[in-house]
Amino acid sequence: MHTxxxxxxxxxxxxxxxxxxxxxxAHSKKVLTExxxxxxxxxxxxxxxxxxxYFCCPFDTTLYAFTIGRDWDLSRGIHIGGAHTDFPAIKVKPKPEIFTQGYMQLNTELYGGPILSTFFDRSLSLAGKVVTRGSSYDRPVSHLIDFQRPVACLPNLAIHMNRTANEKGTPVDNQKHLLPILGTLNDMLNKDSTLVKLLAEELDVDPSEILDYDLCLYNLExxxxxxxxxxxxxxPRLDDITSVCALVHALAESQNPNRVNLVCLFDHEEIGSLSKQGADSFLPNVVVGKIWQAFGKSMIDCMADLSDGLMLSADVAHAYHxxxxxxxxxTNYPVINQGFVFKSASNQSYxxxxxxxxxxxALCEDRQIPYQRFAKHSNTKGGGTIASILSSHLPVRTIDTGAGILAxxxxxxxxxxxxxxxxxxxxxxxxx
Structure with a gap:
């Protein structure tokens, strides 16, 4: 392997x-703290x-980090970089235990739009958050959990029982076929076993203390x-950890003396961004408003000053296959390893x-940074990003960018x- x-x-x-x-x-917080x-x-x-x-995490899946230049003039505006922390996944439902002919399985549901066939025949693990009782009903305690080992599998049906699988594909019934197997019943795993008990054992807490969880199955590779x-x-998870990584480390290493630089990491992009921790919320306004307020300026002043700023929505792009x-x-198709991508769409989906x-x-040409352009095929709807959502809340000129990927x-x-x-x-x- 190369260095x-x-x-x-x-x-x-x-x-x-x-x-x-x-x-x-959590890893973004670690990088910034260090x-x-x-x-x-x-x-x-x-x-x-x-x-x-500084950085602020209003919720466990969102982060706002910013630097304030030593010579900052409040009227000079801001540079903002936005990305998302979530990714398409298979999530675990409440009361998920299913016992079938000696197997223990989990009841699940889709999050976002994953390519379902790619989750079959992989080593799958579980990660997310578990919430336990606190000192009072309104003070629960959150625990991050990651099994970091193969705990579940989704085996394909043998081709002998599905002879047209290669020609016609294998349709996936979300309720029937996305029930991962945890194991077969034995002395350790039996019909009294519950996911809550397994989580409690992993966290070393009493099962009665667990109130709820938010868990996804992920590819362990x-x-x-x-x-x-x-x-x-x-x-796994290049969408959109590539962008999160680039923005967080760039902000951590930046030393601009004349401007505010802000990184916003949002949750729920894969399901539309409409949530308290998504891009389609009032939180970005609150954060930039508090920055300006700390220097004696009003929200109206803040919004006016932002109009002189610039915002990047960093999310992956479709590379040429x-x-x-x-x-x-x-004419507009990015090829892998020929530069990152600027995306545009006349309907503002980018x-x-x-x-x-x-x-x-001009900045890229000045710094000799390779870039490419992407536009959608005119007969396809394609995807969208947080860019237009954010620019509808914050009056900032906004562009879409990211690394081109396949699959x-x-x-x-x-x-x-x-x-x-x-x-x-x-x-x-x-x-x-």
Whole structure:
């Protein structure tokens, strides 16, 4: 294996630790704390100082981190980078135990739009949050949990019993076929076993103390370099940990003396962003308002000053797939390892401001950072990002960017090593 570039080493650490949205946020906090950032509480006054470095986690899956330039003039606006901590997954329902002919299985439901076939015949583990009783009913205690070992499997049906599987595919009934097997019943695992008991054993707490949980099944495979010259990176959860990693480390390393730089990490992008911790909430306004308030300015002043700023929505892009060329636009298709991607759409499903984009293209050309353009095939709807949602709440010129990947929403995705390096360099240049 080649010696890993620092940007790839950082991404490997994020991918290994970010097994749920809770864990992505926790690792982001760790990186920022080690870089000298101070944690703030949303409901408390913020005694901010020029030259300060701060972060706030209003919820366990969201994070706002910002730096204030030593020579900042409040009218100079802000640079914002946004990404999301969640990813398509299979989540565990309440009361999930199912006992069938000597097997113990879990009842599950979909989160977002995963490629379901890629979760079959993989080693699956469980990660997320478990909540136990606290000192009073309104003071529960949260615990992050990650089994970090194969605890469940979803085996495919043998081709002998599904002879047309290769020609017609294997349709997945979400309620029937997404019931992972935990084991067969024995002295240790029996019909009195519950998931709560298994969680309690893992956390070393009494089962009666557990009140609720938020758990997802995840692909246990580790990130690795691939390709004959190891120019590819294959891993679970590239969407959107690639962007989270690039933004968090870029902010931690930035030293701009004249501006506020802000990173926003949101949850629930994969299901529409409409939640208290999603991009389609009032929280971004509260955060930037508290920053301006700390320096004696009103919310109206803040919103007016923001109009001179710039915002990046960092999320993965669709790279050109050589086996399926017909799905791409005929002139705007990014190829792996030829640069990170600027995305645009006239209907604003990808936020597009040609003046803002022009300034970022000029920045890339000045710093010799390779970039590419992506536009959707005109006959396809394609996806969307948090960009237009955010720019509808904050009056900031906004552009969409990210690294191009293949197998998007698979349990294991693929990207180019050079593209992550380019994205990281661009994020640093944006904040500098």
């Amino acid at each position: 890993l570039a620092i940007e790839i080493s950082q991404l490997f650490e994020f991918l290994k630790n970010g097994t749920s949205a809770f864990h992505v946020t 870089a000298g950032f101070t944690e703030l509480k949303l409901k408390e006054p913020w005694p901010l100082e020029r030259g300060g470095r 580790q990130p690795e370099l691939a390709g004959i010259t190891e120019e590819f990176l294959c891993a 050589p086996n399926y060329p017909a799905v791409q636009d005929v 936020a597009w401001d040609c003046e803002a984009l022009a300034s970022m293209i 998007m929403h698979s349990s294991r995705e693929m990207m180019g090593v050079k593209d992550q390096i380019a994205l990281s360099r661009f994020a640093k240049a944006f904040f500098e």
